[in-house]
Amino acid sequence: MLVIKGLTKYFAKNTPHEILAINNFNLRVKKGDFITIIGSNGAGKSTLLDLIAGTLQADQGEIRLDGEVITSQPEYRRARWIGRVFQNPLLGTAPYMSIEENLVLSLKRERKGLRIALNKKIREYLREELSELGIGLENDLTKKVGLLSGGQRQAMTILMATMFKPKVLLLDEHTAALDPESSKKILKITQELVEERKGDLITLMVTHNMKQALEVGNRTIMMDRGCNILDIEGEEREKVDIDYLLKQFSKLRQQEYIEDRLVLG
Amino acid sequence: MPITLLLHGLEQGLIFGIMVLGVFITYKILDFPDLTVDGSFPLGAAVAAKVIFTGGNPLWGTFLALIAGFLAGMITALLHTKLKLTNLLSGILTMTLLYSVNLRIMDKPNIPLLGKVTLLEQIQNYFPNISLNYLIPFFFLFLIIILKLVLDLFFSTEIGLAIIATGDNEQMIRSLGTNTDMTKLIGLCLSNALVALSGAFFAQYSGFADVNMGLGTIVAGLASVIIGISIIRIPTIFWRTIAVVVGSLIYRLILIIALRYGYKLGFEPGDLKLISVLLVIIALSIPLIKSRIDFLTSFSLGRKDLQNKNHPGEEV
Numbered sequence: 001m002l003v004i005k006g007l008t009k010y011f012a013k014n015t016p017h018e019i020l021a022i023n024n025f026n027l028r029v030k031k032g033d034f035i036t037i038i039g040s041n042g043a044g045k046s047t048l049l050d051l052i053a054g055t056l057q058a059d060q061g062e063i064r065l066d067g068e069v070i071t072s073q074p075e076y077r078r079a080r081w082i083g084r085v086f087q088n089p090l091l092g093t094a095p096y097m098s099i100e101e102n103l104v105l106s107l108k109r110e111r112k113g114l115r116i117a118l119n120k121k122i123r124e125y126l127r128e129e130l131s132e133l134g135i136g137l138e139n140d141l142t143k144k145v146g147l148l149s150g151g152q153r154q155a156m157t158i159l160m161a162t163m164f165k166p167k168v169l170l171l172d173e174h175t176a177a178l179d180p181e182s183s184k185k186i187l188k189i190t191q192e193l194v195e196e197r198k199g200d201l202i203t204l205m206v207t208h209n210m211k212q213a214l215e216v217g218n219r220t221i222m223m224d225r226g227c228n229i230l231d232i233e234g235e236e237r238e239k240v241d242i243d244y245l246l247k248q249f250s251k252l253r254q255q256e257y258i259e260d261r262l263v264l265g
Numbered sequence: 266m267p268i269t270l271l272l273h274g275l276e277q278g279l280i281f282g283i284m285v286l287g288v289f290i291t292y293k294i295l296d297f298p299d300l301t302v303d304g305s306f307p308l309g310a311a312v313a314a315k316v317i318f319t320g321g322n323p324l325w326g327t328f329l330a331l332i333a334g335f336l337a338g339m340i341t342a343l344l345h346t347k348l349k350l351t352n353l354l355s356g357i358l359t360m361t362l363l364y365s366v367n368l369r370i371m372d373k374p375n376i377p378l379l380g381k382v383t384l385l386e387q388i389q390n391y392f393p394n395i396s397l398n399y400l401i402p403f404f405f406l407f408l409i410i411i412l413k414l415v416l417d418l419f420f421s422t423e424i425g426l427a428i429i430a431t432g433d434n435e436q437m438i439r440s441l442g443t444n445t446d447m448t449k450l451i452g453l454c455l456s457n458a459l460v461a462l463s464g465a466f467f468a469q470y471s472g473f474a475d476v477n478m479g480l481g482t483i484v485a486g487l488a489s490v491i492i493g494i495s496i497i498r499i500p501t502i503f504w505r506t507i508a509v510v511v512g513s514l515i516y517r518l519i520l521i522i523a524l525r526y527g528y529k530l531g532f533e534p535g536d537l538k539l540i541s542v543l544l545v546i547i548a549l550s551i552p553l554i555k556s557r558i559d560f561l562t563s564f565s566l567g568r569k570d571l572q573n574k575n576h577p578g579e580e581v
Contacts, residue, residue, distance in 0.1 A: 053440065079442030092440075094433035096500070101426055109442035112423035144500070160441070 007061035023226035034217035083161030092157030095146030106160035151182030278514035287459030288486030300356030304363025309461025314474030334461020
C-alpha cells in the first residue's frame with residue numbers, strides 16, 4: 001500500500017519565481033493497482049514521480065510505503081523497493097558498461113559488497129531473464145550498452161526496474177521517445193512484466209497518450225497544477241472515453257483563459 | 266640511446282605508473298578531474314622521507330604514506346559530496362592545504378635521504394647477487410603487476426562496478442540503490458592512496474623529498490593516461506590498467522629523451538613542463554584530428570561508409 005498525504009513541493013521557494021509544483025496532493029494506492037497518470041505539461045506528473053522516488057525531497061506531507069514513512073529517505077535507500085524507467089532511454093542504463101554489468105547492478109539493491117559481481121550462475125540467470133524480453137540480446141551479454149538502440153535500452157531498463165521484485169514501479173512517459181513500433185513493443189513488455197507480478201506490485205505510469213491511459217492499467221488519475229482533479233477506476237472508468245478526457249482538458253484550458261483575462265483585463 | 270637511459274625511463278615510468286593508476290581511477294573511471302594528486306604525491310614522499318630520516322622502518326613509512334594519501338582523497342571527497350563544492354575546486358583546495366601540511370610534516374622544504382636505509386636497499390639485502398640497476402626495475406615491475414591485478418579484481422566486485430557506473434551514469438546508479446557519495450569517496454581515497462604510494466617510492470628512489478616535487482603531477486598523470494589509452498584501445502579494465510602503465514612508460518621516456526637531447530633543439534630544463542603540456546594537448550587532440558582526416562579523405566576516395574561514420578561506445 002502506497003499512501004501519499006498532503007504532499008507539497010515548491011520550486012525556487014521564497015523567490016519571485018516560486019512555483020507550486022505539487023499542491024497538497026493525496027493518493028492511496030492498493031497493492032496490484034496499475035495507475036495511469038495524465039495531465040498537461042507542468043501539471044506536476046514527473047515531479048510527483050521524482051518525489052516518490054526520492055530524486056526530489058518534498059517540502060510538506062508524507063509518503064508511506066507499506067506503513068513505513070519514506071518521505072525523507074535518500075533516493076538510493078528507496079531504490080530497494082522502487083523500480084524506475086525514465087522518458088529518456090539513455091538515462092536508465094550506463095553506456096560504457098556491458099549489458100551483463102548493467103543488469104547485475106540492478107539485481108542487488110542493498111549495500112553492495114566486495115563479492116565478485118558476475119559469475120556463471122548469475123550470467124545464466126541474466127541470460128534467461130533477457131531472453132524472455134524477446135529482443136534478442138541474450139547472446140550479447142558482454143556488448144556495451146551504448147551500442148544498442150533506444151528501444152533495446154528502454155527494454156533493458158524495464159527489465160532492470162522489475163527484475164529485483166520491487167514494491168513500486170514508476171514509469172515516466174517511458175514510451176514517448178521511441179518510434180511507434182518500439183513504443184508498442186515496450187508497452188507490451190511492460191504489461192507482461194507487470195502481469196507476472198500481478199497482485200503485489202504498484203505501478204504508476206505517466207502518459208500523454210489518452211488512449212493508452214484508458215486501455216492500460218485499472219485506474220486513471222488526471223493532474224492539474226499539482227492537484228489530483230480526476231480519479232476513476234472500475235466501471236466508472238470503463239464508461240469514460242477519450243472524448244470525455246479531452247473535454248476535461250479543454251475545460252481546464254477555458255478556466256485558465258478566464259483567469260488570465262481577469263488578471264490581465 | 267644508452268641502455269642506462271632506457272633503464273631510467275623504465276624505472277621512472279613504473280614508479281610514476283603507480284600514480285598514473287590512481288589518476289586513471291579518478292579521471293577515467295569516476296569522471297572526476299582530481300587535482301588533489303599535486304598535493305598527495307609530495308604528501309606520500311614527505312611522510313615516507315620523514316619516517317626514514319628519523320630512523321624509522323622504511324616499510325612502515327611507505328605504509329603510512331599510503332594511509333596519508335587515502336585521507337587526502339577523503340578530504341576532497343567530503344568537500345565535494347558533503348559541502349557540494351565542484352570537483353575541480355575540491356581538488357584545488359585540498360592540494361593547496363596539503364602544501365602546508367607537507368611543510369609541517371617535513372619541518373623544512375627538503376629532506377635528503379642519502380645514506381639512509383630505504384625500502385629499496387632493504388630489498389637488495391635479500392638479493393645480494395643482483396645489481397641494484399636490475400633489481401629496481403624488476404621490483405617495480407613486480408609491484409605494479411600486483412597492483413594492477415588487485416585493481417582489476419576490485420573493479421569486478423559489486424562496489425567496483427558501482428564505482429564505474431558512478432562515472433558512467435550517476436543518476437542511474439543512484440536509482441539502482443547506490444549511495445554515489447560513498448562510491449566517489451572510495452574512488453578518491455583509493456586513487457590518492459596510490460598517488461601517495463608512488464610519491465613515497467619516488468622519494469626513496471631519488472634520495473630526497475621536496476615540498477615542490479608534486480608540481481605538475483596531474484599533467485603527467487593525464488598525459489600518461491591519455492597516451493596509453495589512445496595506443497591500446499581495448500575498453501576493458503584489464504587492458505586499460507595495462508594501457509595507462511604503458512602510457513606512463515612512454516611519457517617518461519619522451520621526457521628523459523627531451524632532457525638528454527633537447528638542448529640540441531634549444532630546449533632548457535625549465536621547458537619540461539611546457540613539453541609535458543604540449544604532449545597532453547597533442548594526445549588529447551589526436552582522436553579529433555584523426556576523425557577530421559578520415560572525414561576529408563573519405564570525400565576524395567568517395568567512400569560513403571566513412572562519411573556517415575558513427576561509432577557509439579568506441580571512445581570511452
